[in-house]
Amino acid sequence: xxxxxxxxxxxxxxxxxxxxxxxxxxxxxxxxxxxxxxxxxxxxxxxxxxxxxxxxxxxxxxxxxxxxxxxxxxxxxxxxxxxxxxxxxxxxxxxxxxxxxxxxxxxxxxxxxxxxxxxxxxxxxxxxxxxxxxxxxxxxxxxxxxxxxxxxxxxxxxxxxxxxxxxxxxxxxxxxxxxxxxxxxxxxxxxxxxxxxxxxxxxxxxxxxxxxxxxxxxxxxxxxxxxxxxxxxxxxxxxxxxxxxxxxxxxxxxxxxxxxxxxxxxxxxxxxxxxxxxxxxxxxxxxxxxxxxxxxxxxxxxxxxxxxxxxxxxxx
Amino acid sequence: xxxxxxxxxxxxxxxxxxxxxxxxxxxxxxxxxxxxxxxxxxxxxxxxxxxxxxxxxxxxxxxxxxxxxxxxxxxxxxxxxxxxxxxxxxxxxxxxxxxxxxxxxxxxxxxxxxxxxxxxxxxxxxxxxxxxxxxxxxxxxxxxxxxxxxxxxxxxxxxxxxxxxxxxxxxxxxxxxxxxxxxxxxxxxxxxxxxxxxxxxxxxxxxxxxxxxxxxxxxxxxxxxxxxxxxxxxxxxxxxxxxxxxxxxxxxxxxxxxxxxxxxxxxxxxxxxxxxxxxxxxxxxxxxxxxxxxxxxxxxxxxxxxxxxxxxxxxxxxxxxxxxxxxxxxxxxxxxxxxxxxxxxxxxxxxxxxxxxxxxxxxxxxxxxxxxxxxxxxxxxxxxxxxxxxxxxxxxxxxxxxxxxxxxxxxxxxxxxxxxxxxxxxxxxxxxxxxxxxxxxxxxxxxxxxxxxxxxxxxxxxxxxxxxxxxxxxxxxxxxxxxxxxxxxxxxxxxxxxxxxxxxxxxxxxxxxxxxxxxxxxxxxxxxxxxxxxxxxxxxxxxxxxxxxxxxxxxxxxxxxxx
Numbered sequence: 001x002x003x004x005x006x007x008x009x010x011x012x013x014x015x016x017x018x019x020x021x022x023x024x025x026x027x028x029x030x031x032x033x034x035x036x037x038x039x040x041x042x043x044x045x046x047x048x049x050x051x052x053x054x055x056x057x058x059x060x061x062x063x064x065x066x067x068x069x070x071x072x073x074x075x076x077x078x079x080x081x082x083x084x085x086x087x088x089x090x091x092x093x094x095x096x097x098x099x100x101x102x103x104x105x106x107x108x109x110x111x112x113x114x115x116x117x118x119x120x121x122x123x124x125x126x127x128x129x130x131x132x133x134x135x136x137x138x139x140x141x142x143x144x145x146x147x148x149x150x151x152x153x154x155x156x157x158x159x160x161x162x163x164x165x166x167x168x169x170x171x172x173x174x175x176x177x178x179x180x181x182x183x184x185x186x187x188x189x190x191x192x193x194x195x196x197x198x199x200x201x202x203x204x205x206x207x208x209x210x211x212x213x214x215x216x217x218x219x220x221x222x223x224x225x226x227x228x229x230x231x232x233x234x235x236x237x238x239x240x241x242x243x244x245x246x247x248x249x250x251x252x253x254x255x256x257x258x259x260x261x262x263x264x265x266x267x268x269x270x271x272x273x274x275x276x277x278x279x280x281x282x283x284x285x286x287x288x289x290x291x292x293x294x295x296x297x298x299x300x301x302x303x304x305x306x307x308x309x310x311x312x313x314x315x316x
Numbered sequence: 317x318x319x320x321x322x323x324x325x326x327x328x329x330x331x332x333x334x335x336x337x338x339x340x341x342x343x344x345x346x347x348x349x350x351x352x353x354x355x356x357x358x359x360x361x362x363x364x365x366x367x368x369x370x371x372x373x374x375x376x377x378x379x380x381x382x383x384x385x386x387x388x389x390x391x392x393x394x395x396x397x398x399x400x401x402x403x404x405x406x407x408x409x410x411x412x413x414x415x416x417x418x419x420x421x422x423x424x425x426x427x428x429x430x431x432x433x434x435x436x437x438x439x440x441x442x443x444x445x446x447x448x449x450x451x452x453x454x455x456x457x458x459x460x461x462x463x464x465x466x467x468x469x470x471x472x473x474x475x476x477x478x479x480x481x482x483x484x485x486x487x488x489x490x491x492x493x494x495x496x497x498x499x500x501x502x503x504x505x506x507x508x509x510x511x512x513x514x515x516x517x518x519x520x521x522x523x524x525x526x527x528x529x530x531x532x533x534x535x536x537x538x539x540x541x542x543x544x545x546x547x548x549x550x551x552x553x554x555x556x557x558x559x560x561x562x563x564x565x566x567x568x569x570x571x572x573x574x575x576x577x578x579x580x581x582x583x584x585x586x587x588x589x590x591x592x593x594x595x596x597x598x599x600x601x602x603x604x605x606x607x608x609x610x611x612x613x614x615x616x617x618x619x620x621x622x623x624x625x626x627x628x629x630x631x632x633x634x635x636x637x638x639x640x641x642x643x644x645x646x647x648x649x650x651x652x653x654x655x656x657x658x659x660x661x662x663x664x665x666x667x668x669x670x671x672x673x674x675x676x677x678x679x680x681x682x683x684x685x686x687x688x689x690x691x692x693x694x695x696x697x698x699x700x701x702x703x704x705x706x707x708x709x710x711x712x713x714x715x716x717x718x719x720x721x722x723x724x725x726x727x728x729x730x731x732x733x734x735x736x737x738x739x740x741x742x743x744x745x746x747x748x749x750x751x752x753x754x755x756x757x758x759x760x761x762x763x764x765x766x767x768x769x770x771x772x773x774x775x776x777x778x779x780x781x782x783x784x785x786x787x788x789x790x791x792x793x794x795x796x797x798x799x800x801x802x803x804x805x806x807x808x809x810x811x812x813x814x815x816x817x818x819x820x821x822x823x824x825x826x827x828x829x830x831x832x833x834x835x836x837x838x839x840x841x842x843x844x845x846x847x848x849x850x851x852x853x854x855x856x857x858x859x860x861x862x863x864x865x866x867x868x869x870x871x872x873x874x875x876x877x878x879x
Contacts, residue, residue: 032753038391038475045783045798046760046791048476052391055473055527083384084548085532094548150579157587165587166580171376171551171571264575264584266550274382274549274576279752 012296023288024066034082034279079282088286099267103252105187110194118202140196149189149262166264186263190255201244205237246302249294365879367566371556373878374569378581378590382574386535388513391475394867401871404513404537410777410865436501436819443492447561449516450542457494461486462517472526479505503819507776540565540874566877585852597849600658611855617862620669621770621847630802631765632711638696640839645689646740656728661845666832667773674779676829679836689740706741714743715765721748726768762792762800770847777865779828782812803840
C-alpha cells in the first residue's frame with residue numbers, strides 16, 4: 001500500500017509539472033494581457049503600458065518567466081496578484097472559505113437527497129416515483145445553472161421575498177442565521193445537478209447490488225427487508241460512490257463558477273472568472289495548481305479509501 | 317467643516333478661492349467643463365432634507381467591477397476611482413457645474429491671486445492648514461511634493477505622467493505653500509490636477525518598494541472616509557472620517573459591493589439590498605421598468621464618453637474619406653439610439669461632451685441617407701461587383717468590425733450596421749473578442765479594421781486630445797499616445813499645439829472648436845452618440861449629484877445622507 005501511495009504521489013508531481021507548463025503556456029499565449037483593461041479607460045499610452053509591462057517582468061521570454069514562476073512557487077512564493085498586489089496564496093485563501101461553505105452544503109444536500117432518491121428509485125423500479133425521479137434528473141442535468149439561478153432569484157427573492165437575491169451575508173450582520181439565509185438559494189442551485197448525478201449513480205449501483213445472489217439468499221433466509229437493505233445492499237452499493245465523490249471536485253468547481261456569479265458569492269469560482277478576464281496570470285496559475293492538486297488528491301483518496309473499505313480490492 | 321463653495325452666482329457674488337467665469341477669460345487656468353445636469357429623477361422628487369449633525373446610517377453602493385487598486389496614482393480603472401474619491405483628496409476638484417473647487421488647496425491658483433504666472437510657467441499653490449490624514453498626522457506641502465515626485469519616479473508603476481513630467485523645481489515654501497515651475501506652458505494641467513490624488517509622505521517614504529506595501533491594501537488618505545475592511549471579491553467597507561476638512565461625511569459607512577452581473581445588480585437594487593447602482597449602472601432594457609419601482613429614483617445622465625466607430629485610417633478602403641462619409645451617411649443612427657439604447661443617449665457629432673465649455677455648436681448634422689451614400693461611392697469609382705460588394709482599384713469595400721464580446725448592445729449594433737452597409741455595397745464581418753484581448757495589442761497597435769468603442773477623449777475636463785489625434789501619438793508607428801485611428805493631419809497638430817499653450821478660455825474655445833470641425837470633416841471617427849449612464853438611488857438618500865467631469869458619479873459620497 002505504502003509503495004502504491006508513493007508511486008501515485010510521484011505520478012501526481014509529474015502531472016502537476018505538466019499541468020503547470022501547459023497552463024502557463026496557454027494562458028500567456030492567449031491574446032490580450034493584464035494591461036488591456038487600462039488601455040481603454042485609464043488613458044495610458046503605449047509607452048506607459050510598456051513601462052508597466054517591464055516592471056511586471058512581462059517583457060521577458062516566456063520560458064524565463066515560467067522558470068522564474070516555477071522556481072518561486074517551489075519556495076512557497078506563488079507570486080502577487082496583478083490586480084491588488086496581494087500574495088496569491090492569500091488571495092486564494094480569502095476566497096476558499098466561501099467556496100468550501102457553498103460546496104460542502106451543496107454536497108451534503110446532494111448526497112442525502114440523491115442517495116435517497118436513488119435507493120428508492122431502485123427499490124421501486126419503474127414505479128411512478130422512479131419515472132418522475134428519472135425525468136426530474138434529466139431536466140436537472142439539462143437546465144443551465146445560470147438560468148436556474150436567475151429563476152430562483154426571481155421566484156424566491158423578487159416575487160416572494162423569502163430569500164436574499166444574493167451575497168454571502170448582510171454587511172454588518174454576519175450572524176449564523178443571516179449566513180444560513182443567504183446560503184439556501186445558491187446551495188440549492190449548486191446542489192441540483194449534483195443531486196441528479198448522485199441519484200442516477202446510486203440507483204444504478206443499488207440495482208446492481210439488489211440483484212446479486214447473496215441478497216436473494218438473505219431474503220430466502222427470511223431476513224427482514226430493512227436489514228437486507230442497510231447491512232448488505234447499501235454498504236456494497238455505496239462503494240462505487242466513493243469514486244464518484246472523489247471525482248466531484250472539478251464538477252463542483254464548475255458549478256460553483258456559475259452559482260457564485262449569479263448569487264454574487266465571493267468564492268473561488270468567481271475569483272477564477274475574474275482573474276481570467278483580467279489576465280491576472282499569477283492568480284489564475286495559483287487556482288489552476290490548487291485545483292489540479294485537489295483533483296489529484298481526491299482521486300488518490302478515493303482509490304485508497306476504496307481499497308480500505310473493500311477487502312477484495314488490492315492495490316499494487 | 318468647510319464652507320459650501322457654491323455655484324456661479326447671478327449677481328456676481330464672489331466666493332473666495334473660486335475663480336469665476338470672467339477670471340477664467342482673463343487668465344484661464346485650463347478650464348473646467350461646465351455642463352447642465354442631465355440627470356433626471358424619474359421617480360417623484362423628494363423635498364431635500366437637512367444633513368444630520370453627525371454621520372448616520374450606511375450606504376451600499378453596487379459596482380459591476382471590483383475595485384482592486386487603492387493607491388490612487390497607480391494604474392486603475394473607473395471603479396477604483398470611486399474608492400479614491402472617498403479615501404483621498406485632490407488639490408481641487410471640478411463640480412458638476414464645471415467649476416474648479418478648492419479641496420486640499422485653499423484657493424485655486426489664478427493669475428489674479430498670484431497662483432499662476434501670466435506665461436503659465438510658475439505655479440504657487442496655497443494649501444489648507446486644517447487637513448489631517450486619517451491617522452491624525454497633519455497634511456502639509458511636503459505631501460504634495462512627495463506625490464508629484466513619486467509620479468515622476470522611474471521605479472514607480474505610475475498610471476501616466478501626462479502633464480506631471482513638465483513639473484520642475486518643486487519648492488516647499490511653507491507647510492501650507494508649494495511652488496513649482498513648468499517646463500512648458502500646459503493649460504490642461506489644471507484639469508489633470510483635479511483628478512490627481514495626494515498621498516501621504518510620512519507613510520510612503522518609509523516603504524522599500526513604492527509598488528507594493530501595506531498601504532496599497534489599507535490606504536490612508538485625507539478624504540471623507542477612512543479605510544475599514546476589504547473582503548476580496550465581495551465588498552469594501554469605509555468608515556466616516558469625522559475629522560474631515562470639508563463638507564460631511566453624513567453617513568457612518570460606505571460599502572462598495574461587487575456584483576459582477578448587471579442583471580443581478582439590478583435585481584438586488586430592486587429588492588432593496590443595495591442603495592445605489594454605481595458603475596455600470598442599470599442596463600438600458602431595465603430603465604423603463606426601474607422608473608416604475610416604488611421607493612426608487614432613477615437618474616439618466618450623460619457621460620464624457622463618446623460611443624463611436626473607430627476606423628483604422630491606414631486600412632485599405634478607410635483611407636478614402638469618401639468611403640468614410642458614405643458609411644457614415646448609411647448608418648441609421650436613430651435606430652441604434654431608439655431601438656437598441658431605448659432612446660436614452662444623445663446623438664453627437666463631436667468628441668467633446670455637449671455639456672463642456674469647449675463643445676462646438678453647429679457641427680454638420682448626420683443624416684441617414686443611403687441614397688446619397690450610394691451616389692457618393694458611385695461617383696468616387698467604387699463599383700459594385702458580382703457579389704454586390706463594391707470595389708475600386710482591386711480593393712474591396714469589405715472589412716471587419718470588432719467590439720467586446722458579450723456586450724449585447726454593441727453586438728446588436730453590429731447587426732444593424734451589417735444591414736445598413738450592405739445596402740450601399742459594403743460588406744462588414746463581425747470579429748469580436750474578450751475585453752482582455754481586444755484592448756491589448758489589437759487595439760493599441762491598430763491591428764483592427766474598425767471597432768465600436770466608447771472613449772472619453774477629455775483630459776479630466778480639458779479638451780486637449782493630443783494623445784488621441786496627434787500625429788506623434790500613433791502607437792503603431794512608435795508614437796507616444798493612443799491615436800489608434802492613425803489619424804494624421806498637419807492642421808490638427810497645429811491646433812493641438814496651439815490649444816495646449818493657450819490659457820485664455822475664449823481663445824481655447826475657438827481653437828478646439830476649429831479642431832472639432834476638422835475632425836468632423838475628416839471623419840476621423842464616426843460618432844454614434846454621447847455616452848450615458850442610468851443609475852438608481854433608493855428614495856430618501858440625498859446628495860447624489862451626477863458629475864460629468866469625474867469618471868464616477870459617486871465622487872461626492874461625503875455629501876450623501878439619509879433624509
